[in-house]
Amino acid sequence: MRTLIEALLEGDQARCITEATRLRKAGAGVAQIVVDGIGKAMEQLDGKCTIDQFNLLEIMLVGRAVMGVIKELFPKGEPGMPIRGTVIVCSLEGDVHDLGKNILKMVLTAKGYRVIDCGKDCPLDKLIETAERQRADAVCVSGLITTVIPQVRRVRELAAERGLGQMRILAGGAALKQATAEGLKVDFVADTAFDGVRYLESAGLGTGTACQD
């Protein structure tokens, strides 16, 4: 597993896929690869990403490698890995930047969450309908421009109208992280994707279910 972790942290996608395939042939289960391989690599990446050292490029490379392994382990798409909870991610209507959202999606997926991606330029109605239909535990809204802030402030109210009052609401991204949780009417404003995941973990989101190996 150490080789896989090393390859993941180096962002070497081809080597990661080769190593994951080798581990499977050697008898390792997908859950073991996800938890002890990808999960550990993400923990180490999280530890490296301090305020001074965080950089997108490294995270993107690891993310590309992680998604390559996930695709190899779950070729039909829907992961059978332990589900820690369902999280909706999106950039709201008017915001067409989705890199931050994509990074969060990768980190959440690697941590074992079921992630529903509502994409960029996502209308509020679509976000809430998806959250209701998918029985989401949390929604994460990424924003690079300040003009989406009025929409962010409405998420809680609209969610409550659909009986989703318990659903956690997180915000992040260059524009939104300038604001406070209170100012945005959300539960948490994440400085980074890892920060957001730590919040979800601390909130006890998702208890995990048996892995369909």
Added chain:
Amino acid sequence: MKSLERIQATLNFEHADRLPVIAQVFGHTAVIAGKTIRDYVTSGSELADCQMRALARYGYDAVFAVMDVNIETEAMGSRLVYRSHDYPYVLEHVFSKATNLDAFSIPDPHSAGRMPQILEALRIMRRETGGEVLVVGCVMGPMTLATQLAGIEEALYLAIDDPAGFERLLDFSTRVAIGFGAAQVEAGAHAALVFDPSASMAVIPAPFFREFELPRLNKIFKAFQAAGVSAGWLHIAGPLGPVLALCGQTGADIFNFDYCVDPNDVLAHAGDRLCFNGNIKSLDFETAQPEDIFKESVRLRELFSSRGGFILSSGCEIPPGSKPENIAALVSAAGLGTGIAGRDRHSNPGQRQDGSRQD
């Protein structure tokens, strides 16, 4: 002192009658003029009109020929979506891994896309300010233009998968910046702003900045000096980290620092020859109260008072929907007192951290 004299004195670390203040307002000028942002970003004369009205209203020290961040990529062939009340965005990037850069030529600022509108805005503002106010042009920096041409994910993966191809893209972006910037200087810009948020430490690591970005910024600012610019201005939004110590080597005269950069770190690590501007949080102009903006402005003013070489400003763009009273508070704080200390910018050469620029 006229605004331009005040800015020039500050750039030279000489005494100014008051702290210079520059509100980085673009779309906001259209909002307060009752015009759409679409009008503002598509017409040089509309832009100039909005900027001049805002200047008259607030009384700060500069006007900007800045529309949005997509001027160059659109001029190269990227397709944009225009919106009435927000900035345009790129629908389809012109560059992909399969693109042969040799098939592209540097866009002609006098005919490509909206570039001529920017030149028109500069000519109008230079004429209407009568040479008394700093007129600022703007180009995208190499990293940002590369990400605007290819899309940020595509560009960053290219940097890893095909470093030589990525360097060619950066070189191309550098040539675009030089050509467009020189045309803006010719059209009347006193200062040329190089906007490069994709070179922030939030995006790339410091060694990457040092190897790929720094030499190209050097090239751009040298070319701007040769074109006759009064001030080269570097703006990298977001965190700077270890790059702060390199900012004196870029060749810029003014360096913008964002809200997330501690001004004390700027004072400690960024050398004593650069003029700085910053760094009130952009969002505060929408959500805070005027007294908050005023208080923070006074704090910055006091922090830089003995050093000099400081322009009071926001950390990044003041959002279009900002409260006018907050911008007024920023300007008001700059007017406190009777002056700001000056000193000979060459008086402490032993303390220089950069040593790269010839004045």
